[in-house]
Amino acid sequence: MLKKISKIFIPAIAVLSLSGCASLSASEEFTAAWDAADAARKDAAAVGYEWRDTGKILGKAKAAADEGDMENAMKLVAKAQEQSADAMVQQKRESELWKTRVPQ
Amino acid sequence: MIRKTAVIAFLAPIIMFGSVLSGVATADEAMIEKGKEVAFDRKKGNCLACHMIDDGSLPGNQGPPLISMKARFPDKAKLRAQIYNPLERNPNSFMPPFGLHNILSDGDIDAIVEYIYTL
Amino acid sequence: MKKVIVTLVALMTATVWIGTQASPETDRAAFEKFFTQKFPNTPTADFVNGVYSIHAPSRAQWEEIEEFPPYELSIDAGKTEWNKAFANGKTYADCFENEGAVRGSYPYWDSDRKEVITLELAVNECRTANGEEPLKYSKGKMADISAYMSYQSRGQEINVVIPDDADAMAAYDRGKEFFYSKRGQLNFSCFDCHGGGAGSMVRADTLSPAYGHTSHFPVYRSKWGGMGTLHRRFGGCNKQVRAKPFKSQSPIYRELEYFLTYMNNGLVYNGPGARK
Structure with missing residues (x-):
């Protein structure tokens, strides 16, 4: 009897703990990505170039993750990350270009 | 035993012709309609803010009026590029870089191009 | 010949350099x-x-x-605030002269603090120096006080040094x-x-x-x-x-x-x- 039960339970526990590990790493993956995107946002802010919606998007990403919608959460994090990357490129571009517009 | 392909080949043109007659929009028309929607949407293209376009009300005049577009952009790809990133032609352009800065999605830009190209 | 060329180049460089030394004026x-x-x-x-x-x-x-x-009400509200004494008995007149007609003196560079001082900043510093809570800077009471002081200052020349x-x-x-x-x-x-x-x-x-x-x-x-x-x-x-x-x-x-x-x-x- 014990043998039969263990034949079911041990694999079941294994599957459960494996899937438990899988969801843990998905949220770990999200947290890592979110933290990186927020750091990028702060970098843009440090040079005065943070865009208006980046923080909001990160907030929405957290909310999506809290609801378990990891796919959307990761999409939003990627969107926020891209905004900060574009802002940094913009800052570099403008640091040279602005002088060319000053009326002489 | 009539081959399936033969039947389809026979019926397809009739169905397509029929759909045009029945008023179902073709893929092109649908895209053009979507393009106008996105172009006129204040939160998306908002093109009327700076351009006179078609029957749009209260157009701005910071940019040139959008007319004779095929003549002005014989290469459609160049029109798309101008909307995607106007800074390439002119780094001091007033026009927002709709694609470069992800203001509009690729799909939205494609639709806008189809619409603008009819003007 | 070399001397002429060197002198010419030097003169041209100097001219370009002077041209690019734009001053605020x-x-x-x-x-x-x-x-x-x-x-x-x-x-x-x-x-x-x-x-x-x-x-x-x-x-x-x-x-x-x-x-x-439409800003008249704001000027009146600002004047009322101006005339109200702080809890310690002092008033804005103890910080600003000319019955508030001081807009012409702002903004200015404070060399000791190494920052730009604006009128609104100075209003809040007057408040906190006299034990009052600072006001929010964008609207409300601060805008009213600023409106009153701006109205008092109408006609003053803009002259930032x-x-x-x-x-x-x-x-x-x-x-x-x-x-x-x-x-x-x-x-x-x-x-x-x-x-x-x-x-x-x-x-x-x-x-x-x-x-x-x-x-x-x-x-x-x-x-x-x-x-x-x-x-x-x-x-x-x-x-x-x-x-x-x-x-x-x-x-x-x-x-x-x-x-x-x-x-x-x-x-x-x-x-x-x-x-x-």
């Missing part, structure tokens, strides 16, 4: 010229009236509004760079709309010229349904181009105000104002 002269050439029918002094100086239809409307100005101080010049330069730099997801600089774009229409609104911009603040803005300070408008503009706004009276906005006000040197304060 050459900046200002070029700024004024840009706008007076763009709007040749507007008398220079009239630029303090913003969009109404370049757009006749809205001017007619504005002149009607000015018969019963940049002291012979590298830090002051750096502050001016930061304000200047901010003004000409594109920012935000929509990639606009202040100059895009209020320089090159001045006089053009965005939908149904005419863009005002930057020349004269700081003369008439705080403003009653119909869109706000109330008064707002200059920095409130800075923040609003930044948001409109999808850039994250800075806080009112943050260092960069004070430096932007410093640069912009210098550009208006020679014009006259005519605040508070009424705008769309």
Whole structure:
């Protein structure tokens, strides 16, 4: 009897703990990505170039993750990350270009 | 035993012709309609803010009026590029870089191009 | 022959070098010229009236509004605040002379503190020095007090003096760079709309010229349904181009105000104002 039960339970526990590990790493993956995107946002802010919606998007990403919608959460994090990357490129571009517009 | 392909080949043109007659929009028309929607949407293209376009009300005049577009952009790809990133032609352009800065999605830009190209 | 060439090159380099050593005064002269050439029918002094100086239809409307100005209530409220004593018995008159007619002295560079001091900043420093809570900078009581002091100061000449101080010049330069730099997801600089774009229409609104911009603040803005300070408008503009706004009276906005006000040197304060 014990043998039969263990034949079911041990694999079941294994599957459960494996899937438990899988969801843990998905949220770990999200947290890592979110933290990186927020750091990028702060970098843009440090040079005065943070865009208006980046923080909001990160907030929405957290909310999506809290609801378990990891796919959307990761999409939003990627969107926020891209905004900060574009802002940094913009800052570099403008640091040279602005002088060319000053009326002489 | 009539081959399936033969039947389809026979019926397809009739169905397509029929759909045009029945008023179902073709893929092109649908895209053009979507393009106008996105172009006129204040939160998306908002093109009327700076351009006179078609029957749009209260157009701005910071940019040139959008007319004779095929003549002005014989290469459609160049029109798309101008909307995607106007800074390439002119780094001091007033026009927002709709694609470069992800203001509009690729799909939205494609639709806008189809619409603008009819003007 | 070599000597001639070397001398010529040296002279040319020197000329180019001198040309690129723009001073604030050459900046200002070029700024004024840009706008007076763009709007040749507007008398220079009239630029303090913003969009109404370049757009006749809205001017007619504005002149009607000015018969019963929407900012009058704010001036009255500001006067009441001005006359109210602090808990410690002192008043604003103990911080500011001339019954508040001091707008002509702001903004200025404080060489000891190494920062730009604006009128609104000074109002809050007066409050906190006398044990009062500081006010929020964008609207409400601060806008009322600023409106009263601006009204008292009407007619004063705009004359920002940049002291012979590298830090002051750096502050001016930061304000200047901010003004000409594109920012935000929509990639606009202040100059895009209020320089090159001045006089053009965005939908149904005419863009005002930057020349004269700081003369008439705080403003009653119909869109706000109330008064707002200059920095409130800075923040609003930044948001409109999808850039994250800075806080009112943050260092960069004070430096932007410093640069912009210098550009208006020679014009006259005519605040508070009424705008769309």
